[in-house]
Amino acid sequence: MGCGKPSTETPHLIPYTETRTLMGTVVSITVYAPTFEKGEEAASDAYRQMEALERLLSGYTAESDVSRVNRMAGASAPVSPPTLFVIERALEMSKLTGGAFDITVGPLVALWRDSVVRARLPSDADLQAALLQVGYRKVKVSEGAEEATVSIPVGTSIDLGGIAKGYIVDQAVGVLRRHVSSALVNAGGDVYALGAKPGGEPWVIGVQDPRRPDDLSAYIDTLYVTDRAVATSGNYARYFEIEGKRYSHIVDPRTGRPVDSVPSATIIARDATTADALATAVSVLGATGTRELVLSLPGVESLLFVRTEEGRWERHASPGISALTTKPPRLD
Numbered sequence: 001m002g003c004g005k006p007s008t009e010t011p012h013l014i015p016y017t018e019t020r021t022l023m024g025t026v027v028s029i030t031v032y033a034p035t036f037e038k039g040e041e042a043a044s045d046a047y048r049q050m051e052a053l054e055r056l057l058s059g060y061t062a063e064s065d066v067s068r069v070n071r072m073a074g075a076s077a078p079v080s081p082p083t084l085f086v087i088e089r090a091l092e093m094s095k096l097t098g099g100a101f102d103i104t105v106g107p108l109v110a111l112w113r114d115s116v117v118r119a120r121l122p123s124d125a126d127l128q129a130a131l132l133q134v135g136y137r138k139v140k141v142s143e144g145a146e147e148a149t150v151s152i153p154v155g156t157s158i159d160l161g162g163i164a165k166g167y168i169v170d171q172a173v174g175v176l177r178r179h180v181s182s183a184l185v186n187a188g189g190d191v192y193a194l195g196a197k198p199g200g201e202p203w204v205i206g207v208q209d210p211r212r213p214d215d216l217s218a219y220i221d222t223l224y225v226t227d228r229a230v231a232t233s234g235n236y237a238r239y240f241e242i243e244g245k246r247y248s249h250i251v252d253p254r255t256g257r258p259v260d261s262v263p264s265a266t267i268i269a270r271d272a273t274t275a276d277a278l279a280t281a282v283s284v285l286g287a288t289g290t291r292e293l294v295l296s297l298p299g300v301e302s303l304l305f306v307r308t309e310e311g312r313w314e315r316h317a318s319p320g321i322s323a324l325t326t327k328p329p330r331l332d
């Protein structure tokens, strides 16, 4: 074929970035590819996968698996393999976190959303009534040869909002891997860094400063990662506002109340499903509970910014964080 290039030439990779709104958040994908067209093709394949999974896992569309499970409470609802995987993973995370992560918080989330509409805090009686419907052990999964089903009792509902984005990011990365070896996916705080940047530099991920929520370029910390997931749960990003006060969108499944001591919780893990669920869970567990949990989990690190009762800010980092916050020296 005539004018072949020398085979020793290293391919020149160019960055291609695309941003779309998905899963109620801004999702951006950056890939390094040999051409603009190849980058565009990789990103659009990944977005297609994300959109398909969103249709199964979203609680906001009536046709999703999640909505079917909730509508069919009291009976067994058929679910597709991805939904089965996410629910089983969520139940594992519940066991691992002593119930801090719990997808049956649906009735509590509904109660707090309703309180926003009524502009009045829920009564203790309402909270106790909702709490009776909460508990991950109420979720029954059955895997038949033909189909899998999930059942929950009448009155209970599931909400995959604390884990689904992470799973969808992992699946998007699975698609990107078929096209490129260097990419970054950021789904509103659930990030995966695939490979390193060309030349071997790690990906740089800024952790939003929870004290300056309106300035998206204000970072409180910077992480340098390769082949890692980074998920941040922050009550500065999504919250309920009732009687002029802001409440976190993460609820403590034990008390039924929104968490308030951990404004920013970041987890670094090998996959985004785990990082997403753990970031939600450690927001409930607080600094001491997080420390114990993270030390027991290989490959997992945590970075929390907490607010003491006196209003002071504290940074709580697991031992492996210092290696990720320092830019590695160039050795070439």
Ligand code: AMP
Binding pocket: 100, 101, 102, 103, 105, 109, 159, 160, 161, 162, 163, 232, 233, 234, 249, 250, 251, 252, 253, 276, 279, 280, 281, 284
């Ligand atoms: P994230 O932004 O990943 O921390 O997820 C927060 C979302 O997860 C909320 O908007 C709820 O839909 C759901 N959620 C709230 N509290 C919990 C909890 N304790 N365990 C699991 N999911 C939760």
Ligand code: MG
Binding pocket: 161, 162, 163, 231, 233, 275, 276, 277, 278, 279, 280
């Ligand atoms: Mg989460």
